[in-house]
Amino acid sequence: MIGSDPFEEELAVDSVSASPSTHSGANSESADTTHFGYTDVPKQEKERLVGGVFDSVASRYDIMNDLMSFGVHRLWKRATIDASAVRPGHQVLDLAGGTGDLASRFATRVGKQGRVVLSDINASMLAEGRARLENEGKVSGIDYVLANAECLPFESNRFDCITIAFGLRNVTDKQRALESMYRVLKPGGRLLVLEFSKPVLPLLEKAYDVYSFTALPLMGRIIANDADSYRYLAESIRMHPDQDTLESMMREAGFERTGYQNFTGGVVALHKGFKL
Ligand SMILES: C[S@@+](CC[C@H](N)C(=O)[O-])C[C@H]1O[C@@H](n2cnc3c(N)ncnc32)[C@H](O)[C@@H]1O
DSSP, X not given: OOSOOHHHHHHHHHHHTOOBOOOOOGXXXXXXXXXXXXXXXXXXXXXXHHHHHHHHHGGGHHHHHHXXXXXXXXXXXXXXXXXXXXXXXXXXXXXXOTTOHHHHHHHHHHTTTOEEEEEESOHHHHHHHHHHHHHTTOOSSEEEEEOOTTSOOSOTTOEEEEEEESXXXXXXXXXXXXXXXXXXXXXXXXXXEEEEOOOSSHHHHHHHHHIIIIIHHHHHHHHHSOXXXXXXXXXXXXXXXXXXXXXXXXXXXXXXXXXXXXXXXXXXXXXXXXXX
16 A cells, blocks of 8 residues: 555544544535545545545556446546537646546547646646556646645636546535636636436445445455555545535536536436536
């Protein structure tokens, strides 16, 4: 495992000021605490705990993604690219972009006149993304920016398209992050949020629960020697706002013509919104 163990640190946090959550969903946050999976932690602690998870999983992230989703994450991401309407010459921000799945495809789409920014808060994930794009021979027209989605270091009205895939649920203040994205998007630009969501069929939800809380940590233990990070993954998915709640948060941030599309029965949803 690379880096410190976030779960040991979580226990340390627990013993001073955090209390176990009742798993009652995203609304059980208070002014001072937020969720780290099923645990309530002080808001200022979450970023460090999430950082520990992604330091730990960075080197095995891509292989684990393929195994855990049976490769289906590639289809969800292809649908996101198709929904982006990104064209040659566009400026694209792939936020919480990690190992660069989306950024790599956008780099091909925007051509020589366009620009792609791959941004992430985590240096280990960003380094994996950079190495991957460089291995693919994608070296020009791409910037790598270490940044927190809550306070983006870009000028206002810059990007034609912003994507955030499987990143938003890890962000401490999601509303602030959506507002920051709105600011840096051009008028007419679109935001695409690809994220785990709420399955629409009760039977699917049950099967998905069993899979998430048994198979995922087991795979994490066997392949990445890290069950805890994959337990956090399952818990963080359950605590993330459902489809309608996320859509209303986007509207509150200023986005218009919002909507979403469920994939795989709502296991994942793609939210879309425009700055008009
Ligand atoms: C599950 S990975 C997703 C990576 C990639 N987008 C994908 O779809 O494969 C989540 C990413 O969100 C990043 N992240 C977490 N909190 C963040 C924040 N506040 N701002 C920006 N990135 C963040 C993590 O470092 C991690 O790389």
